[in-house]
Amino acid sequence: MASTATLRKPASGFRISRKMLPYVLSLPALLVCIGILIPFFTAVIYSFQRYRLSQPWARQFNWGENYLNFVTDPAFWNTLKVSLLYAGITVTLELLLGLGIALLLQRRSTINNFISIMLLLPLMIAPALAALMWKLMTNPSFGILSYLASLVGLHDFRWASSPDTALLTVVLVDIWVYTPFIMILLLAGLRSLPTQPFEAAALDGVPRSFVFFRITLPMLTPYILTATLFRLLDSIQQFDIIYAMTQGGPGNTLTVFQVEAYLNFFQSTNVGRSAALLIILWAITYTLSNVFIKNWLRLRERARGEA
Amino acid sequence: MDTTSPLERILRAVALTLVVVFFMFPIFWIFLMSFQTNETILSIPPSIVFSPTLSNYAALITGKLQTAAGTLDIAFMRNLGNSIFLSVTSVAVALVLGVPAAYAFARHKFKGSEDIAFTLLSFRFAPPLLVLLPLTQYFQWLGLSNTYFGLIWVYQLICLPLILWIVRGYFEDISADVEYAYRIAGHSWFATFRKIALPLAGPGIAAAGLLAFIFAWNNFVFALVLASADKQPVTVGALAFITSSGIQYGQIASAIVLSVTPTLALALYAQRYLVEGLSLGAVKG
Numbered sequence: 035m036a037s038t039a040t041l042r043k044p045a046s047g048f049r050i051s052r053k054m055l056p057y058v059l060s061l062p063a064l065l066v067c068i069g070i071l072i073p074f075f076t077a078v079i080y081s082f083q084r085y086r087l088s089q090p091w092a093r094q095f096n097w098g099e100n101y102l103n104f105v106t107d108p109a110f111w112n113t114l115k116v117s118l119l120y121a122g123i124t125v126t127l128e129l130l131l132g133l134g135i136a137l138l139l140q141r142r143s144t145i146n147n148f149i150s151i152m153l154l155l156p157l158m159i160a161p162a163l164a165a166l167m168w169k170l171m172t173n174p175s176f177g178i179l180s181y182l183a184s185l186v187g188l189h190d191f192r193w194a195s196s197p198d199t200a201l202l203t204v205v206l207v208d209i210w211v212y213t214p215f216i217m218i219l220l221l222a223g224l225r226s227l228p229t230q231p232f233e234a235a236a237l238d239g240v241p242r243s244f245v246f247f248r249i250t251l252p253m254l255t256p257y258i259l260t261a262t263l264f265r266l267l268d269s270i271q272q273f274d275i276i277y278a279m280t281q282g283g284p285g286n287t288l289t290v291f292q293v294e295a296y297l298n299f300f301q302s303t304n305v306g307r308s309a310a311l312l313i314i315l316w317a318i319t320y321t322l323s324n325v326f327i328k329n330w331l332r333l334r335e336r337a338r339g340e341a
Numbered sequence: 342m343d344t345t346s347p348l349e350r351i352l353r354a355v356a357l358t359l360v361v362v363f364f365m366f367p368i369f370w371i372f373l374m375s376f377q378t379n380e381t382i383l384s385i386p387p388s389i390v391f392s393p394t395l396s397n398y399a400a401l402i403t404g405k406l407q408t409a410a411g412t413l414d415i416a417f418m419r420n421l422g423n424s425i426f427l428s429v430t431s432v433a434v435a436l437v438l439g440v441p442a443a444y445a446f447a448r449h450k451f452k453g454s455e456d457i458a459f460t461l462l463s464f465r466f467a468p469p470l471l472v473l474l475p476l477t478q479y480f481q482w483l484g485l486s487n488t489y490f491g492l493i494w495v496y497q498l499i500c501l502p503l504i505l506w507i508v509r510g511y512f513e514d515i516s517a518d519v520e521y522a523y524r525i526a527g528h529s530w531f532a533t534f535r536k537i538a539l540p541l542a543g544p545g546i547a548a549a550g551l552l553a554f555i556f557a558w559n560n561f562v563f564a565l566v567l568a569s570a571d572k573q574p575v576t577v578g579a580l581a582f583i584t585s586s587g588i589q590y591g592q593i594a595s596a597i598v599l600s601v602t603p604t605l606a607l608a609l610y611a612q613r614y615l616v617e618g619l620s621l622g623a624v625k626g
Contacts, residue, residue, distance in 0.1 A: 055530065059445035060457060062438040063505065066497050067460050074467075076475035135360055138353060149357065151612050153364050157619075158608035159601045160559035162576045166583065166597055167371045170590060176383045178370055210367065215619060222616045222624050260623060267466045274561040278580055292470050296566075299474050312471040323466040327459065333623040338513060 080309035087303035100310035109286060109294070113311065117290040120201065121270040124208040129262055131209065132216030139217075140224050150221060157214040161207075165278035168207045169194070194280050197287045204288060207275050212268075216261045223257030224250075260333050263326035267319055291315040375595035382590050397595035406589060417596050419571065420578030424600070427564075427574055428557040431493050432550050435500030440546060443505050444538060447512035448520075458505065465502045465621070472498070473566045480567065487569045495563050500553040503621065507552070510622040511545030512538060548614035555604045575600035 084096040104110040135153070139146045156164065171179045172193035183191035194203040227250070235245045251258075273292040276282065282293040289297065291311055298308035345353075374382060376393035400406045406413040445451070446458050476495065477486070485491030515538065523533045539546070561576040568574075570581065579596050608615065616624055 056445035056449035056451040056454065060442040060454070063442035063461060063501060064457055066438065066494075066501060067457060067464075069494070070464060070472055070498065071460075073472045073475035073479060076479070077471050080475065134356075138357055138360070149361060151609065152361065154608060154612065154615060155368060155605055156364055158555060158559075158604045159368075160561060160576045160604070162561035163559075163579060163597055163600055164367075166579055166593070167367050169583075170374065170594060170597075171367060171370060173590075176385070176387070176590070178387050181385065181387055210364065214364070218616055219620055219624055226625075257624065260620065264620070271468050273470070274576075277565075278561070292468055292562075295468075295470050295474070299470075305474070308474060309471075312468050312474070315468045316471055319466055319468065320463075323463060326466070327462065330621070330623045333620070334510070337617075337623060337625045338510065 077309045077312060080305050081313045083306050085305040085309075087299075087305060096306070100306045101314075103307075104310070104314075109289070110311075112286055113289050113291055113294045116201070116288060117270055117315075120205065120208075120272060120276075120288075120290055121266055123201075123205050124212070124269050124272075125262060125265045127205070127209055128213045128216050128265060129258070131213045132261070133220055133258070135213070135217045136220040136224055139221055142225070150218065153214045154218060155214075156211050157218075159211065161211050161274040162278040164211050165204075165207050165275045168203070168210070169279060172203060195284060197284050200280055200284060200287045204276050204279050207279065208269065208272065211275070212265060216265060219261040219264075220254065220257055223254050227253050256329060256333050256336075259329045260326070263322060263329060267322050267326060270318060270322075271315065371594050371597055374591065375598045377591055377594075379589065379591050382594075394591075397591040398599075400589075400592055401595055401599065406592060415582065415592070416570065417575075417578060417582060417599075420573055420575045421599060423568075423572055423578075424558055424574035424576075425603075427489065427492055427496060428554050430489070431496035431500050431557045432553045434493055435497055435504045435553055436546070436550055438497070439501050439504035440508055440539075441534075443508035444512050444534065446505070447509045448517065458509070461502045461505055462621070464498050469498065469562050470566070473563065477566060487567070487572055489572065492564060492568060492572065495567060496557050496560065498563075499556045499560060503553045503556060503618065504549050506621045507549040507618055508542060508546055510617075511542040511549075515541045545614075548611055548618065551607050551611040552614065552618035555607055558604050 081100055082095055082097055083093060084099065085093045139150050159167075168179075171177050174180050174190075174192060174195070177193075180191060180193065183189075192199065194200050231249050231253075232245065235249060270290075271292055272290060273296070276288050276290060276293050277296070280288055282289040282297055286294075292315065295308045295311045295315075298304045298311065373389065373391075375397055376395070377391055378394055378396065381388075381391045401415065401417045404415055404418055406415050442457075446454050473495070480486040480488075480491050483491075485494075519541075520533050520537050523537050524530070528536070558574070559576065560574075564572070564574050564577045568577065570578075573581070575596070579593070579600055582596055583593055611618075
């Protein structure tokens with residue numbers, strides 16, 4: 035610190051360039067931003083138009099009609115229901131499972147570190163490929179999971195090809211891929227907690243359930259919030275796993291927002307409806323991401339502070 | 342905390358074993374399947390004891406698949422090449438664009454800096470199709486449909502926020518005093534950036550690059566929407582392969598193994614940085 039105070043700013047000639055420098059440095063990133071914002075605004079315009087690729091001549095502004103139609107459209111309510119259900123179930127289960135595993139692995143030991151690295155592998159597999167792996171394992175004629183299901187008396191258990199169990203199957207794949215994400219974040223959080231409160235509690239013989247609910251959980255809350263919001267933001271937009279596994283089927287069982295928008299655009303070529311769906315999804319994620327970013331920034335400050 | 346009862350230790354071990362089995366079994370099983378002939382795969386009950394064959398990998402690598410109905414051409418090696426090319430180039434572009442910007446955001450508070458940084462961050466959480474669907478039309482007008490150039494540009498949506506926010510954190514961790522001292526010794530701004538800031542942030546930049554590579558490699562939806570068969574990476578190619586080759590399950594399994602090996606290897610290599618990368622710099626491992 036002393037060096038900056040005594041030596042002040044060097045050379046005067048570079049003052050002008052110093053002012054422009056950060057702009058010059060961030061200009062390319064800024065241009066990419068603009069390049070992305072243009073299609074975003076185009077999507078907003080599409081969402082206010084009657085626009086079908088099959089009938090380009092009939093393209094015209096219909097203002098809020100695409101959105102108003104949703105109110106009486108059972109397919110839209112199904113999309114909303116399935117998306118919320120999918121996000122709710124996956125994130126809740128992943129949080130419980132991830133927290134449990136993180137607690138099991140909390141103590142630093144060779145075996146625990148080894149296991150935590152192994153558990154990261156599913157997270158590093160492309161979700162679309164993970165879905166294909168599970169597709170092979172749940173194949174009705176040779177899949178190992180279909181075979182195991184038949185051993186416990188579930189003959190003809192059809193996994194993703196039956197409307198009754200399709201949601202369960204994709205949720206299972208999501209859990210397999212993303213639980214490690216929550217686990218690794220919470221594990222890092224657990225291991226960064228100060229040790230004194232725990233030592234004091236152990237010394238006083240405080241019951242362990244009390245320690246968990248009154249010390250561990252409150253101190254872990256910022257990490258839990260960030261991990262949960264992170265996952266919620268991704269999960270409500272899930273596309274890869276569901277599309278690779280069932281393409282939204284069977285029927286419309288799994289037509290979550292992005293899958294429905296994709297099918298609307300490419301199969302029924304209804305660009306207006308597709309764009310309106312995505313704008314609604316964007317509004318949901320934008321609201322969530324504002325909450326998320328606040329939390330995320332707080333954690334980031336803390337991580338920088340420790341460095 | 343070593344006052345655990347034997348019962349508890351057994352319960353913990355059982356729980357951990359179940360966890361490891363659940364998360365590792367699919368990888369293990371697909372790996373086995375990739376060395377099996379279709380007859381072995383279709384036999385019931387499934388067995389772990391079999392005579393392994395490399396025929397699946399051979400078929401993928403030569404691009405010729407012998408089936409009962411004749412020889413089938415498979416372009417999987419092409420997909421693998423596309424994945425490597427797209428991921429490497431996208432990360433290189435993101436590093437060239439992102440590292441200077443990260444440095445600017447870390448060192449200078451300037452008008453709009455936080456706005457740009459947060460706009461980039463918000464791309465990470467916006468529905469990708471919202472941008473991709475209008476882009477299909479822009480790409481047609483611009484002649485960018487099904488070009489590597491167009492794909493690499495869109496891949497910046499994943500790579501750039503990651504690079505920017507992680508590398509920014511590494512630059513913030515370096516004390517600015519070192520750079521001041523070097524500047525005072527008469528060196529130019531660029532020399533300071535190149536000789537002092539870059540080497541000090543080097544490991545962080547490398548880790549961010551590796552992570553961006555993993556995310557680019559694993560991306561599915563960008564290429565699904567914007568690329569035709571000859572430009573598709575493995576994630577999209579493997580899905581197309583399933584529908585085209587029908588029941589060649591052994592080859593599908595080996596295609597999956599080949600597709601996931603690079604990211605798994607890199608993840609093991611860079612695991613020390615994974616926590617920080619996955620949380621975009623919010624949590625340190």
